[in-house]
Amino acid sequence: MNDGNANIPLAERVRPQNLSDFIGQEHLLGKDKPLKILAEQNTPVSMIFWGPPGVGKTTLAFLLSKSWKIPFYSISAISSGVKEIREIIEKATKAGGFLLFIDEIHRFNKSQQDALLGAVEKGIITLIGATTENPSFEVISALLSRCQVYVLKAFEKEHLDKLIEMAIKKDEFLKSIEIAFNERDALYIYSGGDGRKLLNLLELIVQTECKNSKVLITNETVERVLQQKIAFYDKQGEQHYDIISAFIKSIRGSDPNGAVYWLARMLKGGEDIKFIARRMVILSSEDIGNANPNALLMATQCFQAVDMIGMPEARIILSQTAIYLAASPKSNASYLAIEKAYETIEKNGDQAVPLHLRNAPTKLMKKLGYGKNYKYAHNFEQNFTELEFLPEKLSGIKFYEPGNNIREDEIRKFLKQRWKDKYGY
DSSP states (O other), X not given: OOHHHHTSOXXXXXXXXXXXGOOXXXXXXXXXXXXXXXXXXXXXXXXXXXXXXTSSHHHHHHHHHHHHTOOEEEEETTTOOHHHHHHHHHHHHHHTOEEEEEETGGGSOHHHHHHHHHHHHHTSEEEEEEESSOHHHHSOHHHHTTSEEEEXXXXXXXXXXXXXXXXXXHOGGGTTEEEOGGGOHHHHHHHTTOHHHHHHHHHHHHHHHOSSSOEEEOXXXXXXXXXXXXXXXHHTTTTHXXXXXXXXXXXXXXXXXXXXXXXXXXXXXXXXXXXXXXXXXXXXXXXXXXXXXXHHHHHHHHHHHHHHHOTTTHXXXXXXXXXXXXXXXXXXXXXXXXXXXHHHHHHHOOOOOOGGGSOOOSHHHHHTTTTTTOOOGGGSGGGOOOOOOXXXXXXXXXXXXXXXXXXXXXHHHHHHHHHTTSSOO
């Protein structure tokens, strides 16, 4: 391989050029799956890819543009403003349209997103946005309504194995290495399921270890090289997800000191304050929930406040909220309840709504029994009368198990009084 090619990052050198070579996302690209069907059609569609880093969002957008035979244009939301968007729209109009890929679209503000609306609606631009954040939080509703949202999944071990094998097979620079299947754990742990990060790590190790002879890479090799080169990854922002993980786990573990330290690390590194606040909103429900319902209110107000105030003062609001959440009693009961409900639906399918719970706006529906025998709770003592609120097949299944804390002990007592032994409270 020539020196010029060696200067191109490995992830770029081995980027798939056809959808058939794309690794992962079988739920979208398998036979009769949505993106597979769209790729085979000649009608470009605007969409948002929502998923973790390094799972192929950019590559997938590029390959779709090839399938649709339209020019591909890529920008980053971090470095692009309204002026550049307008220039792009002008170019697209003259070119007869092209696919615009916007990385980290959640970082676009409302005016930047508004600037895209007309061009997307008229079909001048086929928009594909990529985000690691829930698009319903940050993408304006007008733009979101014009795009299909597709969730991309993190790579499993089998995908990472295929990625390594593909890279070794395709890239001349990697021909001098060998990695046994049982010596890849360190690579997978340090890459965290991020395909791009995995390839960057692999390239760094090869550059460090391989001179002229064939080298066997082991877990020990990976550990040794990364200890020597850890500053390289800090400089490139590779610890971003590690630090937010440490922050969340400190709060979950009720340690305000750890929480404030990792918060300071993120703020000093220039992290998006809304990203931090959004994570605390999620945590307040997932890890605290009804053990302290005020946690969600405080986290939500924090999100709104930092958006209004901005840095540097927002650091105080974030610190106050992080400390409050860390010092709150914890319960993941609400999270476990919805997960169990999801699993039950997956296992049992969509069960019919019992007749007595159905809405009956027409005479025909009433005649068919819709709403019959429904009892209005407020007409009864203590605003309660026992009814069946689950489909017959699921009767008696308990999705919500109150946590062991003062607030949810009260909830457990209330539910036991109402439902006696039905749910085992």
